Amino acid sequence: MSMFCYQCQEAANCKGCTVKGVCGKTEDLAKAQDLLIYITKGISVYSVRARDNGIVNKEVDNFIIESLFATITNANFDRNVFIERIRKGLSLREEIKGQLLKAGVKLSDKGENASWLSKILNTFGFGKEEELNVPDAAVWFSNDLKAFDVKAGKVGVLSTENEDIRSLRELLTYGLKGMAAYVKHADNLGYEEDGLHAFTQKGLASTLDDSLGVDELVALVLECGKYGVSAMALLDKANTSSYGNPEITKVNIGVKNKPGILISGHDLKDMEELLKQTEGTGVDIYTHSEMLPANYYPAFKKYKHLVGNYGNAWWNQNQEFESFNGPILMTTNCIVTPKASYKDRIYTTGVTGFAGVKHIADGINGKPKDFSSIIEQAKKCAAPKEIEKGEIVGGFAHNQVIALADKIVDAVKTGAIKRFFVMAGCDGRMKSRDYYTEFAEKLPKDAVILTAGCAKYKYNKLNLGDIGGIPRVLDAGQCNDSYSLVVIALKLKEVFGLDDINELPISYNIAWYEQKAVIVLLALLHLGVKKIHLGPTLPAFLSPNVVNVLVDNFGIAGITSVDDDIKMFMEG
Numbered sequence: 001m002s003m004f005c006y007q008c009q010e011a012a013n014c015k016g017c018t019v020k021g022v023c024g025k026t027e028d029l030a031k032a033q034d035l036l037i038y039i040t041k042g043i044s045v046y047s048v049r050a051r052d053n054g055i056v057n058k059e060v061d062n063f064i065i066e067s068l069f070a071t072i073t074n075a076n077f078d079r080n081v082f083i084e085r086i087r088k089g090l091s092l093r094e095e096i097k098g099q100l101l102k103a104g105v106k107l108s109d110k111g112e113n114a115s116w117l118s119k120i121l122n123t124f125g126f127g128k129e130e131e132l133n134v135p136d137a138a139v140w141f142s143n144d145l146k147a148f149d150v151k152a153g154k155v156g157v158l159s160t161e162n163e164d165i166r167s168l169r170e171l172l173t174y175g176l177k178g179m180a181a182y183v184k185h186a187d188n189l190g191y192e193e194d195g196l197h198a199f200t201q202k203g204l205a206s207t208l209d210d211s212l213g214v215d216e217l218v219a220l221v222l223e224c225g226k227y228g229v230s231a232m233a234l235l236d237k238a239n240t241s242s243y244g245n246p247e248i249t250k251v252n253i254g255v256k257n258k259p260g261i262l263i264s265g266h267d268l269k270d271m272e273e274l275l276k277q278t279e280g281t282g283v284d285i286y287t288h289s290e291m292l293p294a295n296y297y298p299a300f301k302k303y304k305h306l307v308g309n310y311g312n313a314w315w316n317q318n319q320e321f322e323s324f325n326g327p328i329l330m331t332t333n334c335i336v337t338p339k340a341s342y343k344d345r346i347y348t349t350g351v352t353g354f355a356g357v358k359h360i361a362d363g364i365n366g367k368p369k370d371f372s373s374i375i376e377q378a379k380k381c382a383a384p385k386e387i388e389k390g391e392i393v394g395g396f397a398h399n400q401v402i403a404l405a406d407k408i409v410d411a412v413k414t415g416a417i418k419r420f421f422v423m424a425g426c427d428g429r430m431k432s433r434d435y436y437t438e439f440a441e442k443l444p445k446d447a448v449i450l451t452a453g454c455a456k457y458k459y460n461k462l463n464l465g466d467i468g469g470i471p472r473v474l475d476a477g478q479c480n481d482s483y484s485l486v487v488i489a490l491k492l493k494e495v496f497g498l499d500d501i502n503e504l505p506i507s508y509n510i511a512w513y514e515q516k517a518v519i520v521l522l523a524l525l526h527l528g529v530k531k532i533h534l535g536p537t538l539p540a541f542l543s544p545n546v547v548n549v550l551v552d553n554f555g556i557a558g559i560t561s562v563d564d565d566i567k568m569f570m571e572g
Contacts, residue, residue: 003030004158007174008073009428009513011540016157023074024337031152032082033071037173038155039089040064041208042137044201046096051198055099060092061197064204065187068180070351073514074314075333078353086148090141135208157541167543168217169207171518174541175224176203178519181266181332182231182480184351188269191238199227218549225526228519232483236398239268244298245399246477251295252308253461254389256284261378262310262324264288264317265331266478268297270349273368274329275303283378286310288320289334290454293477296395309392310384313427313457321346326381327374329360333514334454345381347374392460394475396450398487401474408470409495412505416467418446419570420506422489424482424520425455426513432536433458436511438562440464440473444570448472450488453479455511482520486527501528507569508532509559512539525554531572535559 006016008023020026025033040063047060067085070076140151160166183196206212206220240246261283263274271287271294278285284307287294292309294300311320314334321328321338327345330352338346338357349360349369363369401408411417421443427433440449440459449459449472456475464472476484493501512521512534524532531554538547538558550556559565 002027004156005030006157006540007170007177007515009426009537009539010430014537014540016540024077026079028149029077029079029082031149031156032079032086034156035148035152036067036082036086036089037071038137038152039086039093040067041204042135042140043089043093043096044204045135045138045208046093046100047201048198048205049105050096050100050103051201053100053103053105055096055103056194057092057096057099060096061201062187063089063092064200065180065183065197066351068177068200069184069333070353072177072181072333072516074335075351076348076353077335077337078355080355081353083145083148087143090143093138094141137208163543164214164545165212165217167541167546168214168221170541171539171546172203172217172221172224173207174515174518175221175228175522176200176519178514178516179224179228179231181516182228182235182519185267185269185332185480186231186235186238188267189238189242191234191241193230193234196227196231196234199223214545214549221522222526224519225522225524228523229483229486229526231519232480232486232523235480236483239297240399243268243272243300246293246296246395246397247298247301248393248400249296249301249395250391250393251292252391253310254308255286255310255384255386256307257383258282258284258305259378259381260284260286260307260310260324260326260384261374262286262288262321262326262328262384263291263294263331264314264328265334265350265352266290266480267331267350268294270329270331270369271300274371275300275306277368277371278305278375278378279303281375281379283326283375286324286384288317288328289314289457290478291331292392293394293475293481296397296477311387313454315427315429320387323385323387325384327377329371329374345377388461390461393471393473394460394477396471396474396484397476397481398484398491401476401484401488402491404470405491405495407468409492411468411470412496416446417448417470418444418505420448420450420504421569422450422485422506422508422510423455423459424450424452424476424479424485425511425517426479427454427457427511428513428536430536433511435536435559435562436509437462439509439566442562442566443472444566445472447570448474450474450476450485450506452476452481452485453517458511479516479520482523486523489529490527502530507572509565509569510534511536529554531555531557533557533559533565 004016010022284305287309288311318339321342330348347358347360360369436458
């Protein structure tokens with residue numbers, strides 16, 4: 001087959017994309033991404049050992065995180081970016097090797113019982129690589145583009161022959177990709193934890209270790225969930241420390257009569273810089289998709305030209321970007337192939353990219369990005385075409401919900417609220433996702449939905465009412481704000497004096513799409529949450545045996561029909 005990718009929910013036939021990705025990823029792009037991940041694993045081999053000897057290379061850390069983030073579904077479609085990254089990665093791998101040599105790293109565990117990592121490093125003057133079974137990712141090198149393509153065809157997902165080992169290696173890798181997104185967002189705001197980098201590199205290097213069996217890989221996957229919780233907590237701290245705690249907010253979904261810029265994706269630092277640079281220019285700012293929660297932060301509310309949210313989830317962008325009339329800034333993943341009608345109005349920044357689309361570079365030496373080009377274009381454009389009117393309410397992150405704890409607890413104790421449903425996750429274009437709209441509509445009136453991520457667009461504009469003033473849809477924010485839902489659940493567990501989080505009247509019916517949803521799932525598993533239902537399909541990268549492990553140990557399940565699932569949840 002020309003390519004193989006099954007990292008997202010839209011994997012063809014629930015098995016994998018083998019000719020072209022449903023996302024639009026081409027064969028040559030898929031191969032470049034596969035090779036880049038392979039190179040990051042090779043770098044990680046040396047970086048793990050370097051850390052053991054007190055050597056931390058921040059350029060390596062940042063490169064690995066950005067490379068993982070860039071390969072998330074719908075993040076970057078520019079093959080040239082990946083070719084450049086492969087070359088940079090090979091250079092960094094040699095640099096970290098050199099640092100180890102310069103530091104005089106001495107290894108005593110040679111011979112048959114030596115660890116695979118020690119064997120790699122023993123190649124520095126201690127023996128021949130072919131005799132020491134060195135992982136190829138740690139030593140392969142070329143600067144030839146044709147060689148890149150040939151090598152990429154041999155190191156993709158299917159290069160691991162054992163189905164269960166492959167499944168667990170990919171589950172771990174996709175969890176690390178999702179975590180990398182959160183680590184990068186926090187880093188953009190000046191917050192980082194070295195332990196997150198250390199585990200990321202440990203996890204990547206471990207996927208090269210053929211001595212690790214199913215049990216060891218399952219343990220690593222669950223450990224990834226532990227670090228996922230830490231990454232989401234770090235980003236929550238970064239966001240709230242920088243911009244304040246989200247507040248209950250009514251967000252306008254209509255339009256004004258001035259030209260506008262539509263900002264999509266997830267990065268709040270980009271949001272801040274764009275708002276500052278557009279102040280007083282006569283250009284309004286609208287959020288789109290996962291940027292909707294930016295409207296909830298106090299620091300952004302002071303900007304009067306932040307006028308509301310335009311449109312829905314990411315997959316509707318072909319229609320919504322066309323009708324917006326002004327330029328669009330994509331700050332992270334969730335870009336799809338642009339239509340000719342607006343391709344000259346779309347900009348990417350950060351790790352996001354698309355061939356032929358204008359890219360706004362990072363600021364130099366910590367300075368802000370220069371958004372002058374997108375602002376000048378916006379001034380010449382017509383105001384957005386109105387596609388809907390009204391308001392939607394959000395801002396129910398953990399700080400705000402905990403402030404309402406007494407009211408919520410009373411509603412539970414009196415029976416006004418019978419059950420909470422965590423319906424966080426992703427939206428997507430498949431018709432089967434209408435299940436979540438129907439599910440929300442048919443839920444009993446004494447049920448409350450806790451949501452985060454773009455999955456909310458399946459029901460956040462429905463008139464579902466409230467329970468004693470508590471809205472029946474409580475939106476915590478972006479996908480990374482799923483952490484808020486965990487904090488809320490743990491607080492309720494404490495308030496009700498329960499020993500087990502699973503004793504709460506909370507059910508989990510989560511829609512997933514890409515790798516950030518994977519790390520959210522692993523984080524929930526680490527916290528001991530059981531009986532999570534995933535839809536609209538279970539991940540294609542889970543082998544039958546791995547599914548059985550998740551079912552037997554955590555009660556993971558798929559979805560069926562709306563009526564049957566509601567009955568099952570309410571009786572559970």
